[in-house]
Amino acid sequence: MASPLQPARGTHDLIGEGFRRHQAVIDTARRIAALYGFEEWATPIFEDTRVFARGLGDTSDVVSKEMYSFEDRGGESVTLRPENTAGVCRALVSNGLTQSNLPRKVFYAGPMFRYERPQKGRYRQFHQIGIEVLGAAEPLADAEVIACGWQIQQALGIEEGTILEINTLGDAASREAYRAALVTYFTGHADQLSPDSRIRLEKNPLRILDSKDAGDRALMAEAPTIHSHLTAEAAAFYETVKRHLAAFGVPFRENPRIVRGLDYYSHTAFEFVTERLGAQGTVMAGGRYNGLVEEMGGPPTPSVGWAAGIERLAMLVETAGLTPAAPRAVAVLPTGEAAEAAAIEVLQFLRARGVVAEIAYRGNLKRRMERANRIGAAAAVLVGAAEAGPGEVVLRNLDAGTQAVLPLGNVTAALVEMGLFEAAARAT
RNA sequence: GCGGCCAUAGCUCAGAUGGUAGAGCGCCAGGUUGUGGUCUUGGAUGUCGCGGGUUCGAGUCCCGUUGGUCGCCCCA
The missing domain is CATH 3.40.50.800 (Anticodon-binding domain)
Incomplete structure (x- = not known):
C-alpha cells in the first residue's frame, strides 16, 4: 500500500529510467558546453536572501511569493535558490573574478526551488542546467550562447518540434519609451483588458504581451511594438544577433511578445518552446542581463545566458524514446x-x-x-x-x-x- | 493563490442501482541433485489516500483534508 510518508509536495525521486534520463541531460549538456569553452561552477543551493531579492527584482512572482526563505539559527534570512543566474553573478563578485580575464563562461547544473502549485513539468524542487557568459557586451556572445543551447538539444535528439523564439527588449532607453507607449495604449483600452492584465498594467505592463487571454491578445494586434521604440544602437545590436544566429545555423522565429519574467533582462530575450509539454512549453529560456553583476556589488559586467529545466528536457527525451538503457552486467x-x-x-x-x-x-x-x-x-x-x-x-x-x-x-x-x-x- | 478531474494489491486497472474486494503483469515456492529467459502447478499481498458523517451496513453517498493531474497566474 501507499506509505504514509510521501515525498514532500512538488518533489520527486529520481530512480531507474528517470534518473538515467536526468543524468543523460546533464552529461550531454556538460559535454557540449565544454566544447564551447564553458567551465563548470557549483554555487551554494541557498544564499543570503538579498542575492535574489536584489537580483531578480520585486515585480516578479518568483521573488514576491515563490521563494523558500527562512531564518537560520543565527537570525540570517537565507533562501533556497529559485534560479542560479543571480548566484553565479554573486560568485563572480565574491571571488574577485570581475578582475579576471573576461568573459568568464560558466556552466552549471543543480536543483532549484520555487514554492508553486505543482503540475506536469513544474515542481517545487526542480533542476536546471544553464550557461552564462559573464563580461561580454557583444552580440556574438548572445548568438553563441543560444547556439550552444540548440546544439545541446540536438545532441539530446529532442530538437524536433522545438523552435527558438527571440525578441529584443532593447536598452534602458528603448524599454522606457516602449513601456510608456504601452501604458498609453492599454490605458486607453483598460475596459477591454482582462482583470489579470489590468493589474499588470500597474505593476509590469510588458507582461501584458505575455497574456494568454483571448481578449488581451486581440488588443495586442494593434498594440505598439518594441521595434518602433528601439534606439539605433539597440536595433543594430538585435540585427547582429540575428545575423550571427543564422551563421551558427540556428533556426529561429521572431516573437515580439516574448518579455521574460525576471527583471534583470535587457536586449536579447529568447525561449525555446515546444507544443509537446502542455502549458509548460518553455524548455530553455534566457537573455541578456547587463546590470545584474552590478547589483551584486561588482563593476558593470554585461552578460548573457540561459537556463533549462532538466525535468522538461527529460520528458522530451522520454517521448522521443531516447531513454538510455541500463548498463548490462x-x-x-x-x-x-x-x-x-x-x-x-x-x-x-x-x-x-x-x-x-x-x-x-x-x-x-x-x-x-x-x-x-x-x-x-x-x-x-x-x-x-x-x-x-x-x-x-x-x-x-x-x-x-x-x-x-x-x-x-x-x-x-x-x-x-x-x-x-x-x-x-x-x-x- | 484560483478552477476542473482523479486517488482500489509493487505496476496497470475492474468492482450497475451501498452488503465487509478481483484480474493481468510482477513477486515467492515447486516441476529432483550444476544452467536463466518459454511452459506448467501452487502461494502471499491490500486497515479500497487520510479524517469525519449518513446508514443495520460504504471502495461505492456527503463533507473535509492530503496528494496527483489539467488549466489560470507565473515560470524552467
Whole structure:
C-alpha cells in the first residue's frame, strides 16, 4: 500500500529510467558546453536572501511569493535558490573574478526551488542546467550562447518540434519609451483588458504581451511594438544577433511578445518552446542581463545566458524514446558455495578490466542464473564447472543461450567479440 | 493563490442501482541433485489516500483534508 510518508509536495525521486534520463541531460549538456569553452561552477543551493531579492527584482512572482526563505539559527534570512543566474553573478563578485580575464563562461547544473502549485513539468524542487557568459557586451556572445543551447538539444535528439523564439527588449532607453507607449495604449483600452492584465498594467505592463487571454491578445494586434521604440544602437545590436544566429545555423522565429519574467533582462530575450509539454512549453529560456553583476556589488559586467529545466528536457527525451538503457552486467556464477571464493577472484578480474560484473549473493546455480536473467545480464561466467580445467571458466551468452569453456584471460576478448563490451576493449 | 478531474494489491486497472474486494503483469515456492529467459502447478499481498458523517451496513453517498493531474497566474 501507499506509505504514509510521501515525498514532500512538488518533489520527486529520481530512480531507474528517470534518473538515467536526468543524468543523460546533464552529461550531454556538460559535454557540449565544454566544447564551447564553458567551465563548470557549483554555487551554494541557498544564499543570503538579498542575492535574489536584489537580483531578480520585486515585480516578479518568483521573488514576491515563490521563494523558500527562512531564518537560520543565527537570525540570517537565507533562501533556497529559485534560479542560479543571480548566484553565479554573486560568485563572480565574491571571488574577485570581475578582475579576471573576461568573459568568464560558466556552466552549471543543480536543483532549484520555487514554492508553486505543482503540475506536469513544474515542481517545487526542480533542476536546471544553464550557461552564462559573464563580461561580454557583444552580440556574438548572445548568438553563441543560444547556439550552444540548440546544439545541446540536438545532441539530446529532442530538437524536433522545438523552435527558438527571440525578441529584443532593447536598452534602458528603448524599454522606457516602449513601456510608456504601452501604458498609453492599454490605458486607453483598460475596459477591454482582462482583470489579470489590468493589474499588470500597474505593476509590469510588458507582461501584458505575455497574456494568454483571448481578449488581451486581440488588443495586442494593434498594440505598439518594441521595434518602433528601439534606439539605433539597440536595433543594430538585435540585427547582429540575428545575423550571427543564422551563421551558427540556428533556426529561429521572431516573437515580439516574448518579455521574460525576471527583471534583470535587457536586449536579447529568447525561449525555446515546444507544443509537446502542455502549458509548460518553455524548455530553455534566457537573455541578456547587463546590470545584474552590478547589483551584486561588482563593476558593470554585461552578460548573457540561459537556463533549462532538466525535468522538461527529460520528458522530451522520454517521448522521443531516447531513454538510455541500463548498463548490462556480466553475471559471475559460482556453481556452488564452494566456488564462491574463486568467483570473487573472477569478479575482480573482470572489474579491473572495465567490465560491469555482478554476483548473486545466494542460492544454487539455478537461483543465481534466474537472478542474472532478472538483472538483464548479457552474459554469465560460470566458475567451478566440472568441464572447466584450472584457470578456465564457462562463458555463457544469455541472449543466444550458447556457452563455451575458455581460459579466464580470454573472457574480455570473447565479450568484445560477442559485441557486448566495447568498453572492455578500451580498458584492456 | 484560483478552477476542473482523479486517488482500489509493487505496476496497470475492474468492482450497475451501498452488503465487509478481483484480474493481468510482477513477486515467492515447486516441476529432483550444476544452467536463466518459454511452459506448467501452487502461494502471499491490500486497515479500497487520510479524517469525519449518513446508514443495520460504504471502495461505492456527503463533507473535509492530503496528494496527483489539467488549466489560470507565473515560470524552467
